[in-house]
Amino acid sequence: MSSDRPLLHVRDLRVDIGTRNVLRSVSFDVDRGDLVVLMGANGSGKSTLGLALAGHPRYHVVSGQASLGGHDLLAMTPEARARAGLFVSFQAPPEIPGVKNNLFIRTALNAVRDARGEAPLDAFDFLGRAREASTGLGLPEAMLARPVNDGFSGGERKRNELLQLALLQPKLALLDEIDSGLDVDGARAVVQLVGKLRESGTAFIVVSHYLHLIESLEPDAVLRLHEGCIAEQGDLSLAREVARSGFARPSEPQAA
Ligand SMILES: Nc1ncnc2c1ncn2[C@@H]1O[C@H](COP(=O)(O)OP(=O)(O)O)[C@@H](O)[C@H]1O
Ligand SMILES: [Mg+2]
Numbered sequence: 001m002s003s004d005r006p007l008l009h010v011r012d013l014r015v016d017i018g019t020r021n022v023l024r025s026v027s028f029d030v031d032r033g034d035l036v037v038l039m040g041a042n043g044s045g046k047s048t049l050g051l052a053l054a055g056h057p058r059y060h061v062v063s064g065q066a067s068l069g070g071h072d073l074l075a076m077t078p079e080a081r082a083r084a085g086l087f088v089s090f091q092a093p094p095e096i097p098g099v100k101n102n103l104f105i106r107t108a109l110n111a112v113r114d115a116r117g118e119a120p121l122d123a124f125d126f127l128g129r130a131r132e133a134s135t136g137l138g139l140p141e142a143m144l145a146r147p148v149n150d151g152f153s154g155g156e157r158k159r160n161e162l163l164q165l166a167l168l169q170p171k172l173a174l175l176d177e178i179d180s181g182l183d184v185d186g187a188r189a190v191v192q193l194v195g196k197l198r199e200s201g202t203a204f205i206v207v208s209h210y211l212h213l214i215e216s217l218e219p220d221a222v223l224r225l226h227e228g229c230i231a232e233q234g235d236l237s238l239a240r241e242v243a244r245s246g247f248a249r250p251s252e253p254q255a256a
Helices: 046-054 078-083 101-115 123-137 141-145 154-168 184-199 211-216 236-245
Strands: 008-017 020-030 035-039 059-068 086-088 096-100 172-176 203-207 221-226 229-234
Touching: 008 046, 020 046, 020 059, 020 203, 020 229, 035 046, 035 236, 046 059, 046 078, 046 086, 046 172, 046 203, 078 086, 078 101, 086 154, 096 101, 101 123, 101 141, 101 154, 123 141, 123 154, 123 184, 154 172, 154 184, 172 184, 184 203, 184 211, 211 236, 221 236, 229 236
Parallel strands: 035 203, 035 221, 086 172, 172 203
Antiparallel strands: 008 020, 008 059, 221 229
16 A cells, blocks of 8 residues: 555445434544544434444444555445544443453454554553553453443443543544543543654544634644535644534525
8 A cells, every 4th residue: 555545535425324314424634643523413423424334223324435554445344444544432332241341342452453463462461451441541441351331420320431442552543422421531531642643653533522622632624514515624624613603504505
């Protein structure tokens, strides 16, 4: 793969949920180490984009292309996409009762390490790393021994998504409203972790409605999703414009 190709390449992506078309034709690129903010009104399809890229079976890709590092994502199973370096955090992380958090994350990490040609981590080595990362994210160590997200508060679930991100070190991470439900320390932890991973080459798509977080992340581009397409692409000034005057644009008819 030549280095001038973007890390993530999405072209004319059309996605349906059931019989309903949600994404009509989405096209954008993300380069290695870049951070793109994805904005859009509630229901515009931001989570749909993330879950379609991740390979969630409910999100039916009707047509278009999506590749990561030159590999055709759409031809791969969800787990192969993760092994190829894709990480998508949940807007509402689900509980997985009966599956211990530390075993869940270690299994995922070892699958990804295997794909990278790295040796698996045993329980002892994993726990050392997981404890260190948890401490950095303000997640109590006891959360590692509990079932995944079982009884976790909203903010604890978001921190648990960040813990997975910190340990998996993906090539591309899509963070879906990671800041909603997080307290100020949690939001600061997001900025720190994203900055650290970005330095080592991880690219990000960040979905957020909060200008303060968006500004702190120093994005390379800001995209606005509207009516199933990337309707506008700009820099921080676009995010500031949205914060000031909302998602409606004079040139676009208002929904009835
Ligand atoms: N399982 C589903 N069945 C039907 N419609 C859905 C389903 N999931 C999402 N949608 C609809 O798809 C649209 C896009 O949703 P979503 O991607 O979650 O928007 P966003 O993340 O931008 O707020 C919304 O109108 C939502 O109601
Ligand atoms: Mg959403």
